[in-house]
Amino acid sequence: MPASTKTQPGLLLALISIPIFIGALDLTVVSAVLPHVIVDLEIPLQTGLDDAAWIVTGYLLAYSVSMTFMGRLSDLYGRRHIYLIALVIFAFGSYIVAVAQGWPTQLALRISYLFVSGRLDASYVTLYVLIAARMIQAFGAGTMVPVGMALVADIYPADKRARSLGVIAAVDTAGWVVGHLYGGIIVRFWAWELIFWLNLPICLIAFLLIWYLMRGAPQVRSAGSMDWFGALLITAALALLNIGLGTSTDGVTLNALDEKSGLSPYSLPLVFAAFIFLVLFLWRQKKARYPLLALSLFKRQNYLAASLANFLVGFSLFVAIANVPLFINTLVATSLEQGAWDSGWMLSALTIPLALASAPGGWLSEKRGYRLPAAAGLILAVFGFMLMRSWEPATPYAILAYQLALSGIGIGLTMAPIAAAVVNASPPDQRGISSALVIIFRLIGMTVGISSITTYDLLRADALSEMLLSAQPTLSETVRVGMEVTEQVISETFVIAGMVAALALIPVLSLKSTFNQTSEVKNERE
Amino acid sequence: MKRTGVWAGLVIFGVLLAGCRASQFEQLPPNEIISRSAGRMASLQGFEFLIERSGEPVFLDYEGTISFRRAEGQFTSPDRVNTSVRVIMPGLVTEVQIISVEGTQWETNLLTGEWQASDPRYSFNPSLLFSPETGIPAVLAHELADPALLGMEEIPEVPGKKLYALETVMPGDSAYQMTFGMIDNEPLRVKLWIDPVTFDLYRVLLVDPANPGDEEDTLWQIDFWSFGSTFQIEPPTINN
Numbered sequence: 001m002p003a004s005t006k007t008q009p010g011l012l013l014a015l016i017s018i019p020i021f022i023g024a025l026d027l028t029v030v031s032a033v034l035p036h037v038i039v040d041l042e043i044p045l046q047t048g049l050d051d052a053a054w055i056v057t058g059y060l061l062a063y064s065v066s067m068t069f070m071g072r073l074s075d076l077y078g079r080r081h082i083y084l085i086a087l088v089i090f091a092f093g094s095y096i097v098a099v100a101q102g103w104p105t106q107l108a109l110r111i112s113y114l115f116v117s118g119r120l121d122a123s124y125v126t127l128y129v130l131i132a133a134r135m136i137q138a139f140g141a142g143t144m145v146p147v148g149m150a151l152v153a154d155i156y157p158a159d160k161r162a163r164s165l166g167v168i169a170a171v172d173t174a175g176w177v178v179g180h181l182y183g184g185i186i187v188r189f190w191a192w193e194l195i196f197w198l199n200l201p202i203c204l205i206a207f208l209l210i211w212y213l214m215r216g217a218p219q220v221r222s223a224g225s226m227d228w229f230g231a232l233l234i235t236a237a238l239a240l241l242n243i244g245l246g247t248s249t250d251g252v253t254l255n256a257l258d259e260k261s262g263l264s265p266y267s268l269p270l271v272f273a274a275f276i277f278l279v280l281f282l283w284r285q286k287k288a289r290y291p292l293l294a295l296s297l298f299k300r301q302n303y304l305a306a307s308l309a310n311f312l313v314g315f316s317l318f319v320a321i322a323n324v325p326l327f328i329n330t331l332v333a334t335s336l337e338q339g340a341w342d343s344g345w346m347l348s349a350l351t352i353p354l355a356l357a358s359a360p361g362g363w364l365s366e367k368r369g370y371r372l373p374a375a376a377g378l379i380l381a382v383f384g385f386m387l388m389r390s391w392e393p394a395t396p397y398a399i400l401a402y403q404l405a406l407s408g409i410g411i412g413l414t415m416a417p418i419a420a421a422v423v424n425a426s427p428p429d430q431r432g433i434s435s436a437l438v439i440i441f442r443l444i445g446m447t448v449g450i451s452s453i454t455t456y457d458l459l460r461a462d463a464l465s466e467m468l469l470s471a472q473p474t475l476s477e478t479v480r481v482g483m484e485v486t487e488q489v490i491s492e493t494f495v496i497a498g499m500v501a502a503l504a505l506i507p508v509l510s511l512k513s514t515f516n517q518t519s520e521v522k523n524e525r526e
Numbered sequence: 527m528k529r530t531g532v533w534a535g536l537v538i539f540g541v542l543l544a545g546c547r548a549s550q551f552e553q554l555p556p557n558e559i560i561s562r563s564a565g566r567m568a569s570l571q572g573f574e575f576l577i578e579r580s581g582e583p584v585f586l587d588y589e590g591t592i593s594f595r596r597a598e599g600q601f602t603s604p605d606r607v608n609t610s611v612r613v614i615m616p617g618l619v620t621e622v623q624i625i626s627v628e629g630t631q632w633e634t635n636l637l638t639g640e641w642q643a644s645d646p647r648y649s650f651n652p653s654l655l656f657s658p659e660t661g662i663p664a665v666l667a668h669e670l671a672d673p674a675l676l677g678m679e680e681i682p683e684v685p686g687k688k689l690y691a692l693e694t695v696m697p698g699d700s701a702y703q704m705t706f707g708m709i710d711n712e713p714l715r716v717k718l719w720i721d722p723v724t725f726d727l728y729r730v731l732l733v734d735p736a737n738p739g740d741e742e743d744t745l746w747q748i749d750f751w752s753f754g755s756t757f758q759i760e761p762p763t764i765n766n
Contacts, residue, residue: 039618043619045621046636109682110682113684118574119574119598121596121598462638469640473638478636
């Protein structure tokens with residue numbers, strides 16, 4: 001039963017979509033401006049890269065975590081309230097990011113000096129403030145996606161619900177698709193902080209309009225209770241996984257000056273602990289009276305297969321998203337501004353074809369079933385990634401763009417069928433959470449991708465540098481070897497992205513055909 | 527009446543407390559405070575330090591591409607220094623580890639982190655800063671002119687501790703020699719924060735005035751802590 005409001009549902013859909021778009025935009029906007037931020041904060045490359053990567057990873061993590069349980073919270077406490085609170089959280093996080101180098105750092109330093117002696121590195125304190133603020137932002141942004149979807153589901157009648165949910169999913173995708181370009185344009189002309197300042201007036205206007213226009217809407221509230229323990233378990237699992245995958249002994253401390261980079265002894269135990277928490281979460285969901293996630297859905301072959309494929313596609317997609325700025329900034333661009341600008345445009349060669357190919361992917365899956373377009377798309381993506389492994393500084397941008405477009409089209413063709421496979425495999429009352437799960441699995445894949453690839457990059461770069469440098473290298477030799485090593489590492493990670501995309505073929509090929517899909521729908525109708 | 531008595535008691539207690547606090551530290555002339563601080567520093571077995579540059583950049587190379595940002599480390603008397611130096615290059619911030627032992631210096635390679643003998647053209651030599659002959663202890667003891675006591679101040683890094691705050695001038699050639707040319711050969715305004723009980727020097731702030739064409743002064747803040755600690759600083763192992 002849709003909630004009645006006097007306002008046009010279309011207007012509300014647009015209003016709800018705007019903050020979701022900005023939240024998703026902020027997910028990828030940092031990949032273009034990260035080099036700027038690192039230099040601006042004066043974070044050293046050797047010891048700070050791992051930590052600085054958390055500006056991206058932390059956002060992805062908090063975004064995914066909030067999506068897992070905040071939708072359920074809105075079922076219990078009212079969607080409008082939770083959506084507006086999420087909007088305020090997002091705006092507050094944006095403000096702290098924008099002013100991180102000012103009073104938040106000074107406050108953090110003053111508080112820290114009450115407990116620690118010695119001197120703290122203000123650059124790192126700012127970095128940690130920034131990461132915390134990005135996570136606050138992401139928690140709000142991630143919450144807005146499932147709650148926005150549920151709000152839309154409340155507003156629209158059943159026959160128009162699927163399309164409006166599709167609009168929210170498309171807006172979310174569009175946000176992170178154009179994020180790099182937006183970031184590149186901003187830092188070309190202004191300071192990176194402007195990205196976060198701009199969020200504030202938009203959030204304020206959206207807040208006032210949503211608050212006013214939805215004030216008469218009845219608050220739909222479900223019975224039952226919130227599974228806080230389940231929420232805690234899934235949060236712990238995702239956080240530990242990211243910390244474990246992103247942990248290396250990068251910290252060359254003053255007391256251990258001859259330590260080498262390498263995988264930290266904590267990495268494997270942390271990943272193992274994440275696995276234990278995941279198992280506990282699944283156990284909890286099976287036992288809980290009001291679970292966050294209906295595990296029975298995963299017994300449906302298409303649901304499980306498409307979720308797995310989504311995770312793997314997210315992983316390989318983010319390798320490309322991370323590699324393009326790294327390649328351009330390190331090996332091609334002569335200034336940070338040029339690097340951000342070129343990276344933004346070049347990433348568009350991946351993400352715009354990706355977004356455009358989603359439509360024919362959806363059309364093909366309706367005509368020919370999920371398997372064919374998804375598998376064809378993956379093969380195309382793998383082909384593109386394999387071509388990218390031969391990138392070198394002299395490769396013309398046109399070649400880079402064409403190869404990125406190949407992978408973008410491939411991934412775009414895959415996305416719609418696997419999303420449809422998940423949503424169509426779920427009963428009507430579970431389609432909201434299923435739509436969110438499509439995004440969650442892709443995001444978790446992206447989060448795991450960025451953490452593990454950053455660690456791989458650092459370890460591999462260290463090993464290759466040791467192999468290639470002479471005992472007493474000159475500065476010019478050091479720079480030359482550094483560039484060769486970066487080129488080699490980027491090439492290897494593209495191969496990894498290709499292999500992971502190829503691995504996604506296994507679940508994709510196990511997707512049921514159109515005939516079965518039709519049967520599912522028929523069964524549902526009966 | 528009763529209330530007036532309470533207030534009078536509080537005022538007397540306050541006056542007594544202020545009197546006790548004032549008499550807690552010796553009323554010494556500024557020269558004497560600095561002299562005792564120099565003696566204290568020279569007698570220390572070791573300490574930790576942080577040198578931070580803010581304002582106008584200071585370049586370590588002739589081409590003006592590598593600028594000094596900060597150095598944090600440990601000193602063990604008389605000439606062992608272990609430090610991590612952060613430098614800013616175009617589009618890149620990086621750190622180099624430096625060890626100085628008995629006049630010999632090693633540094634880590636920017637890329638691999640492997641130890642190598644220091645490039646003689648590299649112009650940051652931390653051991654010079656703490657040298658008993660030309661470094662901070664010697665400058666404190668002999669070179670500072672017309673010191674003035676500004677009062678008692680706290681610094682945010684050491685909350686709750688009042689320190690003597692003094693202002694003086696350092697001759698340019700002393701600063702130039704001490705920093706191997708990183709600080710210009712001009713007289714510098716210096717502010718010092720010294721513990722009134724132990725005479726440990728907590729902070730030195732040097733103000734290097736802007737040269738023509740510079741936008742702002744260069745500020746050098748040198749902090750010390752872990753007074754009297756000793757640190758195991760040995761030559762690094764170099765892999766061939």
